[in-house]
Amino acid sequence: MAQAGEQAVGIDFGTSTSLLAVGSGVGPVDIAPLGRTTRSFPSIAGYQQGNLLVGEAAENLPIAQVIRSVKRAITDCSETMEISDEHGTRRVDVDEVIVALLAEIGTRAKAAGRPLDTREQVRLGCPAMWDGAQRQRLLDHAQNAGLPVAHSTLIDEPIAAGVAWVRHRYLQYGEQVEGRLLVFDMGGGTLDIAVLDVVGGPHPEISVLSALGVQLAGDRLDTAIAGEITEELAGQGIRLDGLPEAKTVEALVLREARTAKIQLTTQARHRIVFRGLARTQLPILTYTREQLEECFRPQMDQAIGLVWAALRAAKLTELGGHAPDKLRGMNGDRLAADIDYVLLAGGMSRVPYVERRIGELFPNAMIYDAAGVAADELIVAGLADPVGYDRLNLHRPGFDFVLEYTESGRKITEKIYPAYTPFYSPEEAWTNSYLGFERRGDDFPGPKRGEGVLRVRSTSGDYLALRYDGETKHGLRLQLGWNMLFKIYCDGQILITDGARQTRKLRVHQWPVVRGNGHAELVLQRVDDAPPVPSTAWYLEKEYAPPGL
Structure with missing residues (x-):
């Protein structure tokens, strides 16, 4: 059993950004500065003259050459991704890219004074939806990158977020929370939902009742927003596939969609300005929070369906279970009544529409969107906890x-x-x-x-x-x-x-x-x-x- 004062290191290899944290179990976790100017490291890459560039170095490449969301290749069980570079359109080996990104995380951890070695337990997160083969693939890449990780330290991301919240309530407020917690973790690549029975305190006990996941997260919303921007340009007589820089413009539209999503978490309107085009001039557009929420609505409707599925799955774990046909007929109010706490994790939880829709489902539960760190840092904070996994049971x-x-x-x-x-x-x-x-x-x-x-x-x-x-x-x-x-x-x-x-x-x-x-x-x-x-x-x-x- 881990003791107070022991340390653990957490690595959150994310679809969009990656984080590293160190925890001792006696105070807040320390999130190491992996980025050049931020705590997070961009999970992006690209090739220039045959050389693989990662992180901020890849941000300076032409936008169509940047490899984004490479972690999704493991979820998709794909081996290659298509990019455009100075040689035209080609496919790249995603395993090579993932190993390079993980190796860079190790290099930067050492530069930040947090070398990753076997003296401390190093944990790595993964989506709850991944099966054994997908988990093994990530572990193989991490070990090839020199990271000392193993199956026993590979943790489902929503479970890590739950651990971070339970420990924070005890360390910060002395609360020994007890009850049923729903973790809604929407990141860049996947939406993961976990239902946990928790008993807090100095040595918390956490039992996973269900954990489900789908590819229904930030990247999906970016694509939907980009589709609306493309339609608005088409309404003004501009068809992207007919432009001389079609591939670059498509990548630029997707980037501006991602920027609009982020900006509209704190403001009501966002001006879309297309910069960096040599031969094409595009008009300035305005995208509003109302447009964002309407675009997001079908995706959130699906997400809520997954919430109900996770709650029904949790009921199946009760001794004797429930007949599936009866569970399918159980209404939302009855399912929601089991939940005492809701935790919103992942970068997409910063979108106000997410909190509003999820909050409406659980009028009697306490809703949290942080645990001493921001919502997009919850997973790495939980991974770095040296105590919260001593008494963890899976579903x-x-x-x-x-x-x-x-x-x-x-x-x-x-x-x-x-x-x-x-x-x-x-x-x-x-x-x-x-x-x-x-x-x-x-x-x-x-x-x-x-x-x-x-x-x-x-x-x-x-x-x-x-x-x-x-x-x-x-x-x-x-x-x-x-x-x-x-x-x-x-x-x-x-x-x-x-x-x-x-x-x-x-x-x-x-x-x-x-x-x-x-x-x-x-x-x-x-x-x-x-x-x-x-x-x-x-x-x-x-x-x-x-x-x-």
Whole structure:
């Protein structure tokens, strides 16, 4: 367990900007000056004469050559991005760009007197929506950039924001907050929403009930505003695709859209002046906050839909759960009644329209948009907290369930449940009568005869011990066959049926954070130990059958 006085370093590699902070657990975090003139480092890059430039150096490149929002390539699972340079339009390797940006963060941290080494715990944030492969890709890039990070220190960004708020309420005001917190984290690339049960104090306990994310954030709004600017220019007889500097003008319009969004957080009107064009002259336009909010409205309507989805997902974690069809019919007032606090995080939370729309949803909750730092610094502040992760439980396993078996004298290991895999898709949430993760029949890995062992393996490759039937085991032995079944329910219950039709009904009270060697064992409780509800064999075969309840 972290002690007061220990330090942690947080790195928020953001879509638009990146931040670094150091925390000791006994006072406010110290946000290091990564930028040349600001605390944030621009997460942008570009090529000039074959050389890769990052940060402020890339800001001086022609606007069409600047690589922005490269972090989204991990979200999109894409390998390249298209840019224009002195050689024309070409595609660049985004992995190379991300490694260069992360390496520069390490270089600047050292220059600011905060070298990143193994003496302190270094945490890195990531969107809540990322699966195991996306998380591994970021970790690979960070390690290639020389950053000492691991799976155990990769933290979901909205959870980090929640940690920052809980610790701030205690350190600044002596409050030991207790209740349910909704984190609405809208940044440049993704909108992440987390529902947390929190108990504050010197060693807070935080349980994640749900965490959802979509690509519905600042970049999406920038594109929408740019579309309106393009339409207004077209109304004045100016079509961008017919201009001699079409690519440059398109990039310039997008930049001015981004500037208008920022300026209209504090003022009612903004004049758009197109500068830097050699052969094209564009008129001065005016964009108002009313126009911004109308343009933003469809996106915020979708965001509110995600809020309701996160609250319904949180209810699925309650023991025994709620039938999905009943949750789908539950109105907003009833869902909102569970929330005691709302925290607005991310740069987009500075837009007044965001706070107004979210505030309308939770008239009885206390709304916060800061925790000793600005909304866009909440994530890095939480990542730098050395205490807030000691008692953190997740909403889904951050480790693999694997099947081990021997075939032709070789030991083979196959994943049954890959770490961080969502239990269900958004589409399933609206249609299915059962919500959870399932492998069965032909989809179950391994041979159809013999014996295997179900084990739990951390993303670093270490195996967890299992505490089951009052003793510690390396795994659960299974008779293999054709009708294997493995289900994880949202409330932590696990149903396993092996090839001999032996069924185990288990429950994990909360999914622990695994921190490599020396971590606690995974405790599995028999559901049979609870008062049973009679059921029949055929009923257990139905997809909607609860595991022994």
